[in-house]
Amino acid sequence: MTAETNAADDPGSEVYIDMSDKEAVERWCKALSVTDDALWAAVQAVGTRIDKIKDFLGAGGAACQVDG
Numbered sequence: 001m002t003a004e005t006n007a008a009d010d011p012g013s014e015v016y017i018d019m020s021d022k023e024a025v026e027r028w029c030k031a032l033s034v035t036d037d038a039l040w041a042a043v044q045a046v047g048t049r050i051d052k053i054k055d056f057l058g059a060g061g062a063a064c065q066v067d068g
Contacts, residue, residue: 004031007050017048032057 004024007015008031018024019040028050029036034057046052 002027002031004028008032008054011051011054013050015050017043017050017053019043019048 003015004027007013008028017028017039025036025039029039032039032054034042038057039053042053042056046056
């Protein structure tokens with residue numbers, strides 16, 4: 001498991017996403033099962049703290065899931 005996956009699975013995680021790190025963004029998208037566009041939209045709406053992003057996306061990203 002990656003650090004991103006662990007944080008994504010932790011409902012109380014207060015980890016911040018470094019949106020300037022392309023590889024980190026890719027790992028977060030995978031961990032949250034969202035597209036990069038969905039992640040960027042969430043960050044623009046609520047900031048870079050993962051618990052806020054998950055709340056925005058709904059159930060860890062169910063609102064904007066990646067196909068497959």
